[in-house]
Amino acid sequence: MSRARPKTRRSLKTGLPPGTPVFVGEKKTEKVHIHYFDYNENQYVEKDAETVEECFPYRDKPSVTWINIDGLDNLEILQKIGDHFGVHPLVREDIVNTEQRPKLEDFGDYLLIVLKMLTLPNEAREIDVEQVSLLVGKNFVISFQERDDGDVFSVIRDRIRKNQGVIRKMGPDFLAYALIDAIVDHYFIILEISGEQLEGMEDTLIQDPSPEILQKLYALKRRLLFLRKSVWPLREVLGNLSREDAQMVKKHSRVYFKDINDHTVQILDNVETLRDMTAGLIDIYLSSISAKLNEVMKVLTIISTIFIPLSFIAGIYGMNFHFMPELNWHYGYAIVWVLMILVVMAMLFFFRKKKWI
């Protein structure tokens, strides 16, 4: 499980010949898990494959084959797939290099689409990132994930099994669309959670501005930044898929890609709004800190300013001079009290005028 910050282990790759696949992510799975579908409008096959070779015969069938591979540690499997489906060595390297930006590469025979699958575990501050690579060919889709502990594709599997919607009637381009759509839909969930957290923070911020809330706000800001970084290049990817560039995408599928493209623009818009709101809350926090300081200082000033002159007066008549006429007056003590009360009243009047109390 990688974290939403640039913690690359790219240094492992320094100096290796290009095209050498090196898995730079953290070790994520014990065993590579291969699972595949083969379907057309009328029927479907679903199976967990023991070896990758099991899936190979489907390449030449006209039906749509979806091979999903969880875990990138076993470079041998990647090698075999690469050889069988005719994949360029640099593509293999891209698949295991989990520090990629989202991107689209069109190799004529097949497309490589690299995406980030984001999930926000409960109560977590940082987004959990998994890189998903899709190879979209004439009649197959091969998806690579980093881990085997659940993904956002189960809804797609159900739709294939139950023949919901049009998915079984369409080709691999539509399947790719459905997979990307499932990933993009999860971005909305992260946005929703972030929006709710922000509203919660807004309320506590006004009541009790603590330094912890500032750190939470910065964590949220960072998360939004990360989300933006993941979605921004996706826009270009989807833009290209919805135009006439990619041969693999049939004309009637383009409108679907255009639709997710609209979603990404909407996500970026909302990210911007949330970022602006976060920045605004940070400013409010900082100014409320200043306001608190002002209040503290006012209390100190009021107390000091009232009592310091009074103490001085008391100090005067605490002096031990032999000749101090006031000390012998009968009403001296009472007069001092009156004087003190006058001082206090003058001070209070002054503070009232300054609107401090």
Next chain:
Amino acid sequence: MSRARPKTRRSLKTGLPPGTPVFVGEKKTEKVHIHYFDYNENQYVEKDAETVEECFPYRDKPSVTWINIDGLDNLEILQKIGDHFGVHPLVREDIVNTEQRPKLEDFGDYLLIVLKMLTLPNEAREIDVEQVSLLVGKNFVISFQERDDGDVFSVIRDRIRKNQGVIRKMGPDFLAYALIDAIVDHYFIILEISGEQLEGMEDTLIQDPSPEILQKLYALKRRLLFLRKSVWPLREVLGNLSREDAQMVKKHSRVYFKDINDHTVQILDNVETLRDMTAGLIDIYLSSISAKLNEVMKVLTIISTIFIPLSFIAGIYGMNFHFMPELNWHYGYAIVWVLMILVVMAMLFFFRKKKWI
């Protein structure tokens, strides 16, 4: 009534097949209300329809038909309209997904225009948003609104009834223009209200900078941000309508769309100005907080600096040493007073030199 922040319920849609219309807004209306006009230069028909099928015969008449639908809950009605007027499933989904950005989609036979109708209820801080979708065809306009509690289109209805201006002489593109213009005109009203509120805040800010005013300023900033977000994509929509791209828009109508386009640019300009002014007021607020702190500290410092030395002098002669010659001097007490007055005068001179008093 949705609020001006990303409070999506998009999560409801996660995993559904594309083209499944799901109303993600808050429940807004009890019953869907269908109302239609059919007019040409010479006559008009206006009616509340019980069922949506009532309106269908007008599709094939050469006169202009405007069907207005308030409420998006009843997906069945949408379904029927979609089938009758030949609308793409993704368009149906767009209409009910009220979290759309303003956009224009040209499907050849008809245009989909999505807009935000903004109103600012009295004394409210946040803008009330309603999504309006227009389907503009060869001889019809279908408008979809989220709610049934009044809209900004009543003036258009009056113009049709009274045959004011050129509206009855023109086609559905002009009707679409008039509807969009009515929506855009309301943005100006929001700007005017915001400008007035800002001026009001400017005055109270200088007299009495309270934390509440800061929150109001941030609320205003957020509102302007939201307004900007709603208008920005509209510029592109209107730009496209005023160019030769859209087949549905007749040549002599383009100048009208160009005119609203100028208005949106003007709105964006004014939004920027107001945002800059808001930012300026926030800065003035923050610096006036600092200035207040300075003033408080000055008072404390002046009082302390004057009385602490005096109290020290009094403290000296409050000591009980047996041998303190000054205590026995006849004028000792008077000399101490003179000394104290000199200290005060020196301090006052110092403060005057520092320009603190």
Next chain:
Amino acid sequence: MSRARPKTRRSLKTGLPPGTPVFVGEKKTEKVHIHYFDYNENQYVEKDAETVEECFPYRDKPSVTWINIDGLDNLEILQKIGDHFGVHPLVREDIVNTEQRPKLEDFGDYLLIVLKMLTLPNEAREIDVEQVSLLVGKNFVISFQERDDGDVFSVIRDRIRKNQGVIRKMGPDFLAYALIDAIVDHYFIILEISGEQLEGMEDTLIQDPSPEILQKLYALKRRLLFLRKSVWPLREVLGNLSREDAQMVKKHSRVYFKDINDHTVQILDNVETLRDMTAGLIDIYLSSISAKLNEVMKVLTIISTIFIPLSFIAGIYGMNFHFMPELNWHYGYAIVWVLMILVVMAMLFFFRKKKWI
């Protein structure tokens, strides 16, 4: 006289049919004043017209006619001119809607140029804005101003009367150039005044940073913002006029428009410089406020830190315990003084080391 902030009265227009001219500015003139020139290289006619119809015969003469109209209240006059010179209804609306951005519209037969005439009255903080619209036709220029109380065109009138420069030899495009140039030249004056005010503020800022100066700086910033807003779209207008787009502009006049275009770029540059300087002064102001606070606090700290321990010592020997050996020492009092002086010296040494004194 409108002010440099978005104080629109656009709400008056809400819901009116497009092309309905409504004067949204403040009422500015009692009577519409019509004045015209008709000139060629050899002779000129100048007259105040009683009715607008007086000017109409000049339309068909080959000489250049310049009709200047002060005051936009009388919509009837506008109507007549519009009909006689064949002006599109939306143009009429643009002319009276004084909240326009500067713009250029090419209608083939004539050009509409909308500009802002800015003047900065003596001692005023805010710029005085007047919208000027120019209709440039084959052999006429019609200029519309909001008010009748003086404009920046008197120099042009003199040049026509005295046949200075090439103006009488050239066509209406050159006249339009001369009018725009006169307006743009006044922007430089505003820049000069602003620059001088800024320098004045810089000097007082360092000597005596008062909150008033901050407000002045923000007012200046706003003025520059406004100037920028007025000039920015002008660049595009002039850029179009200096290229081959506009049919109305003859080839040898383009170089003149290019020249004013250079001026607007220079104005924008200077505005940016002044804005940066203003921002810099605001920062200096804020940091000088902090520096002042520091100074105040240092004085308080020095005085308190010296006298509080001394008062404590005096307090000790002001106690009334029966058994306090020091009180009976013959040199007790002297020793206390020595002790106090040592404390003061230690403190001063400490402050010196901290570089506070």
Next chain:
Amino acid sequence: MSRARPKTRRSLKTGLPPGTPVFVGEKKTEKVHIHYFDYNENQYVEKDAETVEECFPYRDKPSVTWINIDGLDNLEILQKIGDHFGVHPLVREDIVNTEQRPKLEDFGDYLLIVLKMLTLPNEAREIDVEQVSLLVGKNFVISFQERDDGDVFSVIRDRIRKNQGVIRKMGPDFLAYALIDAIVDHYFIILEISGEQLEGMEDTLIQDPSPEILQKLYALKRRLLFLRKSVWPLREVLGNLSREDAQMVKKHSRVYFKDINDHTVQILDNVETLRDMTAGLIDIYLSSISAKLNEVMKVLTIISTIFIPLSFIAGIYGMNFHFMPELNWHYGYAIVWVLMILVVMAMLFFFRKKKWI
């Protein structure tokens, strides 16, 4: 000597006919100084001309003529040159209007290049600006400078005299290149000086942050801003000269202009870096001011917090109640001392825990 701020005297020009040259700079030279070279690969002539007519015969010779004119006051000379070399009136105006932005104008027969020659006199804060205009024709270069007190071209003169490099073998385009290169090289010197000053300030900033250093930093920032403003439009000028646009620039000279273009990009890069560093130092200054305030407050708080309770204890036993049992205890005084020491130790422990001491 004009200063690096927009101190225009453009107001002198308001209302004058276009093409009227008015010298808007400050009076800079007593007498206009005309100096010329005429050279080819084999020989050269160098002379100070008494009258401008002296140079005119060289126009028709195939050798390269470089006329350098120091001082722009004498408009008559400009007039004569303009007439003899066929220069457009607006160009003449551009040459004397020393508030121009750097620009290139191609008139077919000749090029006008306007540049800023910047020098930074010793110990000066502000850059000294002089506008240099170059007219580059088929076999001549005419350079105009504002003043006669030394320029950056002496190295070029030496290279012509000594026939160093290829200058004598090349045409006027190469001479123009050499002149521009000499000017651009001086920008590097200003950058170097600024960089050194910045490093110097960085050191003193950390040791002793005084308000003066803040003003110096802002002055530096302004200087960099000004440098950027002078170089930015130059990039476009040189970009155009290095492309195929300008007929006057021979193909093999383009690579030289491309080279200076690279230099300007490098200058802009360095300006950005220095600006970022300046901004960083300003931030460090501001935060060190806050840190100082914190330190001052800590000292005050520590002293106050220790002695105020002690003084209170002493005050208690300074009361004159008849019945105060402690006063009669034999060890009363000693016990009070013990109590006070305990208070001090508790306070010190508290401060230590808070990491204030």
Next chain:
Amino acid sequence: MSRARPKTRRSLKTGLPPGTPVFVGEKKTEKVHIHYFDYNENQYVEKDAETVEECFPYRDKPSVTWINIDGLDNLEILQKIGDHFGVHPLVREDIVNTEQRPKLEDFGDYLLIVLKMLTLPNEAREIDVEQVSLLVGKNFVISFQERDDGDVFSVIRDRIRKNQGVIRKMGPDFLAYALIDAIVDHYFIILEISGEQLEGMEDTLIQDPSPEILQKLYALKRRLLFLRKSVWPLREVLGNLSREDAQMVKKHSRVYFKDINDHTVQILDNVETLRDMTAGLIDIYLSSISAKLNEVMKVLTIISTIFIPLSFIAGIYGMNFHFMPELNWHYGYAIVWVLMILVVMAMLFFFRKKKWI
């Protein structure tokens, strides 16, 4: 070893004829070190050359020749290479001018690629920069480095020696790719180190915000800025190499350059993220300073506000008036204590209500 700031010695070059190579870097190496490879798929030659002429015969062989030159002081060697390989004089100047921006120049016969080799020595704050220039010809690559103390190319040498990967099968364009890739890979290492340092700082920042950490953060920010400055123009270089522009780059090599191009985009992305995180930490630092001040002030205020009134009460009964009835009361002293305890409790209650304790 040059430092990551603009410390040019360009002034050395002022006024020299163009094409004069002047080494502006700091003296970096004692002796120029020439080392070369000549290889094809089957064999390779590797040698340290005594004189540069040794390498010249390889120019005409079909095998790939890689000449690496460490040290730019000896301009004679550069001269000889330039003459033998037909290099333009301005290129020679570019190679020794180590203040170049990364750039690509295509001279038809050969390419000039200028890059920055960045290394971050242990515990160092500033990046160590070395300029690397590559001349890529039909069958040779000549690389120039500033120093002889180790570079990032040793891995490439090993791959040539051991015939790893495809390097020996490919041409000079692939070798150039491998060299650039090695340099770019080191940028990742700097990013990793910076990311780790940032995380370390984040932890100490929260525990103990000291001014030193602020300086470290600004140093890091500067480093990232510098990294960005080095990588940004590289993007354009690699973009050009991966498109069809450069004749020297064979079609099947373009995909490799596209791959490094992706890496640079990724680096820029990460730089942005790290910069944002740094800015966030700086903000947290500043606000924690404010929070500390608040805490200090609270302690001062609490102590003062409690004890100042108590001292005043004690002061009252320390007065020496002859007639003070309370002094004679038997329980006077006890009552005063009770009064004081009540005052303390009231204060504590007040502070509790204000949430200060």
